[in-house]
Amino acid sequence: MSRGGKPAVWTALVTVLVLGVATWSLWPSAPEVREREQAITVIDGPDDDRRVTLDTSFFPPAEGGRAPAVLLAHGFGGDKRSVREEAVRLAGEGYAVLTWSARGFGRSTGEIALNSPDYEVKDVRQLVDWLAGRPEVLLDADGDPRVGVTGGSYGGAIALMAAAHDARIDAIVPRITWHDLADALFPEAGGRGPENGVFKRMWAGLFFGRGGLPQGPAPSPSGPADPAGAAPRPLTAQEARCGRFLPEVCDLYQRVAASGRATPEAVRALRRSSPISVPGKIRVPTLLLQGRRDSLFTLAQADANARAVAATGAPVGVAWFDGGHDGGNGETDWIHEQTLGWFDRHLRAGAGETPVNSPFTVTRDGGRDPGTRRPVQAHATSGRYPGLSGTVRETVPVDGPAQKVAAPPGGSPASISSVPGLGGAGGLGGLGGATALNVSADMAGQSAHFDSAPLTTPLQVTGSSTVRVRVRPGDEATGGSGRGTPAREAILFAKLHDVTDGAQTPLLPEGLVAPVRIGIPEGGAGEAAVTLPAIDHRFDAGHRLRVTFTTTDLGYSTPSAPAVYEVELASPVLAVPVDPSLRAPSGGLTWWTWTLPPVALAVAAALLLTGRRRRREARDPALADLPLRISGLSKAYRDGEPAVDGLSFTVERGRVLGLLGPNGAGKTTTLRMLMGLIHPDAGEIRIFGHRVVPGAPVLSRLGSFVEGPGFLPHLTGRANLELYWRATGRPAEDAHLAEALRIAGLGGALDRAVRTYSQGMRQRLAIAQAMLGLPDLLVLDEPANGLDPPQIREMREVLIAYAARGRTVIVSSHLLAEVEQTCDHVVVMHRGRLIAAGPVSELLGGRASTHGPGPRLEDVFLDLIGENA
Amino acid sequence: MNDVNGSGPLEAGVRADGSASGYLARRTLPLSVEFARQFRRRRTLVMFGLLVALPWILVAAFKLGAGSAQPGPTLRLSDLATEGGLNFAAFALSVSASFLLVVAVALFCGDTVAGEAGWSSLRYLLAAPIPRDRLLRQKLVVAMAYSAAAVICLPLTALLAGTLAFGWNDVRVPGTGETIAALEILPRFGVVVGYVLVSQFVVAALAFLLSASTDSPLGAVGGAVGLVIVSNILQAVEALGPPREFLPTFWNAAWLDALAPQPEYGGMARGVAVSVTYAAILVAVAFRRFRRKDVVS
Known part of the structure; x- marks a missing residue:
C-alpha cells in the first residue's frame, strides 16, 4: 500500500461517513400525520x-x-382504532382519511344493522357530507368531495353499499x-340458492358473536361513551x-341459527345488506381484493361483485391475495400498494401513468427469500379477469365406483376442512397473519373418492371446477328396514384434493369445501x-386430482338423523378452469443481472x-558498463521526515563498496529502492544503465540480501x-547451486526445515541465496x-x-572495522x-589520527558525522 | 568456498533489457513452483484434512444418533441427510458452505501474499525479479485453485462417505419430500458445486485484496471472514428491502433452488452476477494497490 495514500483514504472514508450521517439526520422526514x-x-x-x-x-x-379523501371502514368486531395504522399510511401518501367506528361498534352509539x-x-x-365541508378535501363540485372508500370484510361491504347509494363516491x-350475505352464510354449490343452502354455522356464530357483546365500556344510549369509563354493570x-345488534337483525339470526335453514324472509333481509340487492348501481372503479384463504367470503363472492360492477361498464380489478378470514400472509404492504395505486389512478388527475393494478392478479408461492430462506409471494397477473371458469376449461377424467357413505347421527364426528376463527384470529376485519393450518381430515366411512390418473404435466387450476354427482339412498338394498322412509335429500360436502402417491396425506x-343439498326423488337418484x-392451485405432474364427497363438515349444520347414501359420478369427468395468460413476472432476471458484471469488468x-x-526511457547505453549509479535519490517517510535525501554516487565495476x-x-531504504521494492520520491537508480523500477528485468543481475533472511519456514534449506x-x-x-551451498556451509542441516535453523544458519543461507546465479551486482546488508x-x-x-573477477559487491554495515x-x-x-565517498585509503589519508598511531576509519567516520567533537 | 569466483561466466548473455541470461519475465514464478511452495504448509494440509474428515464425522454422528431426532412438521435438509449419498452430500454442503468453506477460501486467498510478507520472502521474490502483476496473478491462480479444490473436495468426500454409509439412492427434496432420480440430479449437483465456488469469489477477492495490502495474514483472513459475518447479519434484516440483494452473501444459499423438483436458476444467476461484480472490482483494486505499494516487510 502506498504509505502516502493512506491518510487520504482515511480522510475520504471519514468524509463519506460524516456526509452520510449528516444527510440521514437532515433528510426531510415524512411529514407527520395528525389525527x-x-x-x-x-x-x-x-x-x-x-x-x-x-x-x-x-x-x-x-x-x-x-x-382527495378516503373513507376507511373497519371490519366486524373492530372499530376505528383497528384501521389507524392504515389510515396514517394513506394520509402519509397525501390523502385526507376519515375513519369511524360504525354504529354499534367501539364508542359509536346505535345498534348494528349489518350495513x-x-x-x-x-x-x-352523512360522513361524505361532512368531508365536503372540510377545507382539506378536494371537491368535484359543491357538496361533492373527491372520495374513495376502502375497508375489509364488513368494511368492504359498506364500501360497495355506499357506492351504490351515493353517487359522490368516486x-x-x-x-x-361479500356479494350476497345470504349465499355466504347459506352456500349451495348445486345452484339452488341460499333457501336451500347449508348453514355455515361456525362462521355465522363467530360473525354474530363479534357483535354480540359490547366491547369495552357499554355506551350509554344517548351519546358517546363517558371517557372516564362507566362503572361496569350487569348486562x-x-x-x-x-x-349491540338491532333487535330485528338479532331475531332473524336467532331464528335461522336455530333451524339451520334460511327462510325466504331471512334471505331477503340478508340481501338488503348485500351488493346483490343493488344491481347496476355500483358504477365506480372497483378494485376487489379477495383472500385465497377464506372459507367465509369465498372468491366466488368477489367474482359476483366483479361481474355486477363490470356490467355497469365501470373499471374492475380483481386480486386474489394470500390472506382472507382463514389466515395466510395478509400481504399488508402489497394490499396498501394496490389500494394506493387504485386511488391514485382514479382519484388523482394526471396520476397513474404506470398502473400499479392489473385487471387480474393472483398471489402465488414465490419460493423462498434467498437471504432468509423464508417463503415469499409472487404475483401472477393477467390482462383480463376471466371469472371463475378460466379462459380455458380442461376436462380431467375422474373415476371411481359408486360408494356408500354414512351421515352419522348428530352429525358427529365431523370431517374438518378448516376451522373458522383459527387462522383469522386477528379479527374479522383483520387480514390475519398466521399461516393457515392444514387441519383437514376426512372421517372414515363418510367420504367417497373419485381420482384422476396421475397427471403427466402440471396443471394450474384457477377458478371453480365442476363435476356432476348422483346420489341415491344407500340402504334401499336392505329395503330401508326399520329406518323410516329413506332420506329425501342428501347434504354432501364436495372437495378437490391434491393427492400424491405416497405416505403424505x-x-x-x-x-x-362446497356444500350441496341434493333432493332425491322417491325411488330414484338425485343429481347435481x-x-x-x-382456488388457484398447481397440481404437479405425478399428482392426482381427487374429488371427495363427505357427509359432514365441522363448519356446517348437518341433519342429526343418520342416513346412508350411495354416491357416484354422473359423468366421469371433472371440468377444470385454467388461465394460461396468468403469469408471474419472470422470476426476475432483473436488468442488473446482465449489466452488472460487464460494468464491473x-x-x-x-x-x-x-x-x-x-x-520512462529505461535504458542509458552510456552507462551499460557501470554497475550502479544513484542520482538525486530521495524518499521521505510518511511523516515527511526524509529517509534518503538527494543521494548520488556511483559504483565502478570490480569494487567492493562499503555503505x-x-x-x-x-x-536500508536505499537498498530497498535499489531492489525495486520502494518507489523513490525523486531521483533514480540505474543498474548497468537500466533504470530500476519494480520488476525491472535488470534486477535479475542483482543478488541481494537486505534486512534479514526471508525463507519459507516449512521447507528445507535446500528446497x-x-x-x-x-x-x-x-x-x-545457471544457478550454480553447489557453489552457493558451499558458501552456506550448512552441511546436513540443509535438509532440515528452515524453522529449525539458528539465526546464523539462516543468515548464511540467505547470503547463499543472494549469490545464486552469480549476479553481477551483489548487495549485502x-x-x-x-x-x-x-x-x-x-x-x-x-x-x-x-x-576480483569483475563483479561488484556492495556491503552495507555499521561495523566500521x-x-x-x-x-x-x-x-x-x-x-x-x-x-563522504571515495577509496578507503583516501579517506584515511586525508585525516590525522587523534587517538593513536595511524588513522582509523572509525575516527574518520565519527568526524564526518560530527560526533567526534 | 574459495573457488566460487573462478567459474562463473561474467555477463555472458546480457540482453537489451539488461536482464541476465535465461531470464524471462513471463517464466518467473511458474504455477508448479507456487503450488509446491504452498502445498507443504501445515495450514494447507490441516484444512484439507478437515474438509475430508468432516463428512465422515457427520456420518458417524448420524449413525450414532440414529432415531433419536424427531422429524419436524416440515422436512428439512437435515431430516433427509440419511436418505442416500446425494442427500447427504447436499446436507454436508449446506452446513459447511456458510462458514467452513468461507474460512477455507479466505485462508487460501488471504494468506497467499501477506504470508510471504510475514516471512520476509516477498521482497526476495520481487527482487528476483518477479514483476508485481505476475506475482499477484500467479498467486491468485494458485490460491483460487486451492479454494476450488477445497470447495469440490468437501461435497465429493461427502458423496463418497454418504454413499458408503447410506447407499446410492434417489434424492428426496426438503419441504415436499418428493424424490428425484439420482441420475437426473447429478448434473444439477455439478451446477450447485460450481455455484458454491462462484459465490465464494467475493470472499476470495476481498481476502486477496487485504492480503496484497497488509503484512498480516491473520488480518487478511479475518477481514474477509468478518465481511461475511456482517453481510450475513445484514441480510437477515428484511426491513432493508431490495438493497439486500446486493449484499455479497445474499444469494449464497440460492443453490438450494437447484435441488427443488422444478429447478429455479434465477437466484443463482443473480448470485453469480453479484459475486462476479464484487470479485472483479476487488481483484482489480488489489492489483492496482500492489503495483504502487512500497514493500517494507
Missing part, C-alpha cells in the same frame, strides 16, 4: 329519525392543501367481503341475547352439477489500465533455494550479523574474491545524505 378525533352526529333509520353519534378520526393529508341501506349506508352518506377498494337480558387447497370451491479494466506507471552509516542513516531459483524462471544450470569470527573472516575472503577490512571504497551516509 383529529371528532364525534359526528348523523340521522338515520328508515324514517330518518334515529340520532347516532359516530366516533371518528380525521387524518388531514400530510402534504397539506386540498386532497343496512337504512342505517349504516345513510351514516356514510372509487372503491373493498376487501375480503340486561336483551343485551346478553343480542348485544392428501392436500385440500386452502381448506375450502356441483361447483367446487374456487469495465471498471476493473479501467482500474488496472490507469494504474500502470508509465515507463557506511549509523542506524537510521537511510542505508528453499531450489524453489527460489525456479521462481526466477531461469535455467537450473549487514552480512556479518550472527556470524562468528571465523565465519566473518571467511565471508570477507569470499566477497573480495567475488569482486568490518568495512575497513573488506572494502576498497566507502560511501558514508548520515541522516539520508551522502557525507
Whole structure:
C-alpha cells in the first residue's frame, strides 16, 4: 500500500461517513400525520329519525392543501382504532382519511344493522357530507368531495353499499367481503340458492358473536361513551341475547341459527345488506381484493361483485391475495400498494401513468427469500379477469365406483376442512397473519373418492371446477328396514384434493369445501352439477386430482338423523378452469443481472489500465558498463521526515563498496529502492544503465540480501533455494547451486526445515541465496550479523574474491572495522545524505589520527558525522 | 568456498533489457513452483484434512444418533441427510458452505501474499525479479485453485462417505419430500458445486485484496471472514428491502433452488452476477494497490 495514500483514504472514508450521517439526520422526514378525533352526529333509520353519534378520526393529508379523501371502514368486531395504522399510511401518501367506528361498534352509539341501506349506508352518506365541508378535501363540485372508500370484510361491504347509494363516491377498494350475505352464510354449490343452502354455522356464530357483546365500556344510549369509563354493570337480558345488534337483525339470526335453514324472509333481509340487492348501481372503479384463504367470503363472492360492477361498464380489478378470514400472509404492504395505486389512478388527475393494478392478479408461492430462506409471494397477473371458469376449461377424467357413505347421527364426528376463527384470529376485519393450518381430515366411512390418473404435466387450476354427482339412498338394498322412509335429500360436502402417491396425506387447497343439498326423488337418484370451491392451485405432474364427497363438515349444520347414501359420478369427468395468460413476472432476471458484471469488468479494466506507471526511457547505453549509479535519490517517510535525501554516487565495476552509516542513516531504504521494492520520491537508480523500477528485468543481475533472511519456514534449506531459483524462471544450470551451498556451509542441516535453523544458519543461507546465479551486482546488508569470527573472516575472503573477477559487491554495515577490512571504497551516509565517498585509503589519508598511531576509519567516520567533537 | 569466483561466466548473455541470461519475465514464478511452495504448509494440509474428515464425522454422528431426532412438521435438509449419498452430500454442503468453506477460501486467498510478507520472502521474490502483476496473478491462480479444490473436495468426500454409509439412492427434496432420480440430479449437483465456488469469489477477492495490502495474514483472513459475518447479519434484516440483494452473501444459499423438483436458476444467476461484480472490482483494486505499494516487510 502506498504509505502516502493512506491518510487520504482515511480522510475520504471519514468524509463519506460524516456526509452520510449528516444527510440521514437532515433528510426531510415524512411529514407527520395528525389525527383529529371528532364525534359526528348523523340521522338515520328508515324514517330518518334515529340520532347516532359516530366516533371518528380525521387524518388531514400530510402534504397539506386540498386532497382527495378516503373513507376507511373497519371490519366486524373492530372499530376505528383497528384501521389507524392504515389510515396514517394513506394520509402519509397525501390523502385526507376519515375513519369511524360504525354504529354499534367501539364508542359509536346505535345498534348494528349489518350495513343496512337504512342505517349504516345513510351514516356514510352523512360522513361524505361532512368531508365536503372540510377545507382539506378536494371537491368535484359543491357538496361533492373527491372520495374513495376502502375497508375489509364488513368494511368492504359498506364500501360497495355506499357506492351504490351515493353517487359522490368516486372509487372503491373493498376487501375480503361479500356479494350476497345470504349465499355466504347459506352456500349451495348445486345452484339452488341460499333457501336451500347449508348453514355455515361456525362462521355465522363467530360473525354474530363479534357483535354480540359490547366491547369495552357499554355506551350509554344517548351519546358517546363517558371517557372516564362507566362503572361496569350487569348486562340486561336483551343485551346478553343480542348485544349491540338491532333487535330485528338479532331475531332473524336467532331464528335461522336455530333451524339451520334460511327462510325466504331471512334471505331477503340478508340481501338488503348485500351488493346483490343493488344491481347496476355500483358504477365506480372497483378494485376487489379477495383472500385465497377464506372459507367465509369465498372468491366466488368477489367474482359476483366483479361481474355486477363490470356490467355497469365501470373499471374492475380483481386480486386474489394470500390472506382472507382463514389466515395466510395478509400481504399488508402489497394490499396498501394496490389500494394506493387504485386511488391514485382514479382519484388523482394526471396520476397513474404506470398502473400499479392489473385487471387480474393472483398471489402465488414465490419460493423462498434467498437471504432468509423464508417463503415469499409472487404475483401472477393477467390482462383480463376471466371469472371463475378460466379462459380455458380442461376436462380431467375422474373415476371411481359408486360408494356408500354414512351421515352419522348428530352429525358427529365431523370431517374438518378448516376451522373458522383459527387462522383469522386477528379479527374479522383483520387480514390475519398466521399461516393457515392444514387441519383437514376426512372421517372414515363418510367420504367417497373419485381420482384422476396421475397427471403427466402440471396443471394450474384457477377458478371453480365442476363435476356432476348422483346420489341415491344407500340402504334401499336392505329395503330401508326399520329406518323410516329413506332420506329425501342428501347434504354432501364436495372437495378437490391434491393427492400424491405416497405416505403424505392428501392436500385440500386452502381448506375450502362446497356444500350441496341434493333432493332425491322417491325411488330414484338425485343429481347435481356441483361447483367446487374456487382456488388457484398447481397440481404437479405425478399428482392426482381427487374429488371427495363427505357427509359432514365441522363448519356446517348437518341433519342429526343418520342416513346412508350411495354416491357416484354422473359423468366421469371433472371440468377444470385454467388461465394460461396468468403469469408471474419472470422470476426476475432483473436488468442488473446482465449489466452488472460487464460494468464491473469495465471498471476493473479501467482500474488496472490507469494504474500502470508509465515507463520512462529505461535504458542509458552510456552507462551499460557501470554497475550502479544513484542520482538525486530521495524518499521521505510518511511523516515527511526524509529517509534518503538527494543521494548520488556511483559504483565502478570490480569494487567492493562499503555503505557506511549509523542506524537510521537511510542505508536500508536505499537498498530497498535499489531492489525495486520502494518507489523513490525523486531521483533514480540505474543498474548497468537500466533504470530500476519494480520488476525491472535488470534486477535479475542483482543478488541481494537486505534486512534479514526471508525463507519459507516449512521447507528445507535446500528446497528453499531450489524453489527460489525456479521462481526466477531461469535455467537450473545457471544457478550454480553447489557453489552457493558451499558458501552456506550448512552441511546436513540443509535438509532440515528452515524453522529449525539458528539465526546464523539462516543468515548464511540467505547470503547463499543472494549469490545464486552469480549476479553481477551483489548487495549485502549487514552480512556479518550472527556470524562468528571465523565465519566473518571467511565471508570477507569470499566477497573480495567475488569482486576480483569483475563483479561488484556492495556491503552495507555499521561495523566500521568490518568495512575497513573488506572494502576498497566507502560511501558514508548520515541522516539520508551522502557525507563522504571515495577509496578507503583516501579517506584515511586525508585525516590525522587523534587517538593513536595511524588513522582509523572509525575516527574518520565519527568526524564526518560530527560526533567526534 | 574459495573457488566460487573462478567459474562463473561474467555477463555472458546480457540482453537489451539488461536482464541476465535465461531470464524471462513471463517464466518467473511458474504455477508448479507456487503450488509446491504452498502445498507443504501445515495450514494447507490441516484444512484439507478437515474438509475430508468432516463428512465422515457427520456420518458417524448420524449413525450414532440414529432415531433419536424427531422429524419436524416440515422436512428439512437435515431430516433427509440419511436418505442416500446425494442427500447427504447436499446436507454436508449446506452446513459447511456458510462458514467452513468461507474460512477455507479466505485462508487460501488471504494468506497467499501477506504470508510471504510475514516471512520476509516477498521482497526476495520481487527482487528476483518477479514483476508485481505476475506475482499477484500467479498467486491468485494458485490460491483460487486451492479454494476450488477445497470447495469440490468437501461435497465429493461427502458423496463418497454418504454413499458408503447410506447407499446410492434417489434424492428426496426438503419441504415436499418428493424424490428425484439420482441420475437426473447429478448434473444439477455439478451446477450447485460450481455455484458454491462462484459465490465464494467475493470472499476470495476481498481476502486477496487485504492480503496484497497488509503484512498480516491473520488480518487478511479475518477481514474477509468478518465481511461475511456482517453481510450475513445484514441480510437477515428484511426491513432493508431490495438493497439486500446486493449484499455479497445474499444469494449464497440460492443453490438450494437447484435441488427443488422444478429447478429455479434465477437466484443463482443473480448470485453469480453479484459475486462476479464484487470479485472483479476487488481483484482489480488489489492489483492496482500492489503495483504502487512500497514493500517494507
